[in-house]
Amino acid sequence: MTWADPHALWLLALLPAAAAALWWSSARRRRATEIFGQSATVGSLIAGRARWWRVARAILMMVGVALVIVAFAGPQYGSRTRVLRKRGIDIVIALDFSKSMLARDVHPSRIKRAKAELERLLSELDGDRVGLVAFAGDAMAFPMTVDYSAIRLFLRDLGPMDMPVGGTAIGKALIASKRLIESSNPSGAEQGDVAPRSKVVILLTDGEDHEGDPIAAARELNAAGIQIYAVGIGSTTGEPIPSYTADGTLIGHMKDASGRLIMTSLSPENEETLAEIASITGGEYVRAEEGTVGMTQIRAALAKLQASERKARRVTVHENRFALVLLLAFFLIVLEGILPEAWIFRRARRQA
Numbered sequence: 009m010t011w012a013d014p015h016a017l018w019l020l021a022l023l024p025a026a027a028a029a030l031w032w033s034s035a036r037r038r039r040a041t042e043i044f045g046q047s048a049t050v051g052s053l054i055a056g057r058a059r060w061w062r063v064a065r066a067i068l069m070m071v072g073v074a075l076v077i078v079a080f081a082g083p084q085y086g087s088r089t090r091v092l093r094k095r096g097i098d099i100v101i102a103l104d105f106s107k108s109m110l111a112r113d114v115h116p117s118r119i120k121r122a123k124a125e126l127e128r129l130l131s132e133l134d135g136d137r138v139g140l141v142a143f144a145g146d147a148m149a150f151p152m153t154v155d156y157s158a159i160r161l162f163l164r165d166l167g168p169m170d171m172p173v174g175g176t177a178i179g180k181a182l183i184a185s186k187r188l189i190e191s192s193n194p195s196g197a198e199q200g201d202v203a204p205r206s207k208v209v210i211l212l213t214d215g216e217d218h219e220g221d222p223i224a225a226a227r228e229l230n231a232a233g234i235q236i237y238a239v240g241i242g243s244t245t246g247e248p249i250p251s252y253t254a255d256g257t258l259i260g261h262m263k264d265a266s267g268r269l270i271m272t273s274l275s276p277e278n279e280e281t282l283a284e285i286a287s288i289t290g291g292e293y294v295r296a297e298e299g300t301v302g303m304t305q306i307r308a309a310l311a312k313l314q315a316s317e318r319k320a321r322r323v324t325v326h327e328n329r330f331a332l333v334l335l336l337a338f339f340l341i342v343l344e345g346i347l348p349e350a351w352i353f354r355r356a357r358r359q360a
Contacts, residue, residue, distance in 0.1 A: 009083060009085050010084045010085075011083060011084065012082025012330075016077065016082075019080070020077055023073065023074055026070065026073070027070055065344045065347050068340045068343055068347075072338075072341035074337075075334070075340065076334065078337075079333040079334040080330075082328060083333060088327060096134075096137070097136050097137075097207070097313055097314060098139075098208065099138045099139070099210060100138075100139040100185040100208070101126060101212070102141040102211045102212070102213075103119075103126070104119075104144070104178075104181075104213035104241075105143060105166065106143075106168060106174070106214075108176070108214050108272035109122070109213075109214060109241070110250050111242065111247040111249055111272050113242055113243040113247040114241060114242070117250075119168060122212050123164070125303035126303070128307075129310075130159060131156075132307065133156060137154055139152040139153070139189070139192070141188060143171075143177060144174055145173030145176065146172065146177065147177065147183075147184035149184050149185075150162050151188070151192070152192040169252065169254070176216050177219050178215075178220065179217070179222040180225075181213075182228075183225050185229070185234075186228060189207050189209075189234060206235070206313055207233060208237060208291075208310070209234055209236045210239070211236055211238040211239065212239045213239070213241065214241050214242040214274055215275070215278025216275075216278060217278070222285055226288040235289045235290050235291040236286050236289045236291040237286060237291045237294070237310075238291065238292075238294070239293075239294050239295075239306060240279050240282050240293065240295045241296045242273055243274065244273055246272065246273040247273065248271060249262040249271075250262070274295070279295060
């Protein structure tokens, strides 16, 4: 036999004190009755058996309370096998929408190729919840959903020129992704015969983080059980950043205050940061091959996770027996309350 809460059994240590209190109360009652009986011949009306009935009632009450405590501790006897079914994984896509993602070292541009690869990924998902975090200097989130067409629409309509704050803040994007996943699981656990979902963030960026602490953010995600799969996009040699008008017309390339071209690259330092972010959470870092955004490896890793999550998992569950104990306790307490002590008094009077 096992117990759901064995610490509750310590409450049984209070029963001797309760029994002593009942005995003391009974002794006072007996002495008071004897004193009263010396002047009114009441002693002859109280049969000796009445005292035994009171003892019986006290025993029933004590045993009933003891059984209530035992039931509260959760006795478990016997076991059975239960199947916990998993329901896919939670995926948040954190996509870099900074202006450096307009660079064309990936055809037709980093951002357009990333969107195309993500649409391909969405077409392969089935039953996995997906959220989207678009970030530059700040982050905006699209709620978790299984309506992949809504995610596609959001991706198509949003571009780097729509971001209200420039720059790149990977740390903010990771924290926003964590909050998005947690908001879709407010209780912190799944309900029913379903095991908790695996949680994944797919981070696509050129790695040029201009603010925040992405390493500290990765540690927060790791503590929450979230894996990060990071994809580094861009060339190592550097690429100029195109400049567009509000209507999307190319007007040249971005320049700094001195008139020099602003170059963007996936530097070794950026790659090292992205690899560390993935490693902290038990995920994976992928460097995009020339002309791609590296989603092939990520899709393969997700496929393995999905296959694992969709398998049924058998667990041994102990059978709870507290209901039987509680039923017996209820019966004893009710019986104590209806024992006919008054009837014994009336019978004693008739015999007198």
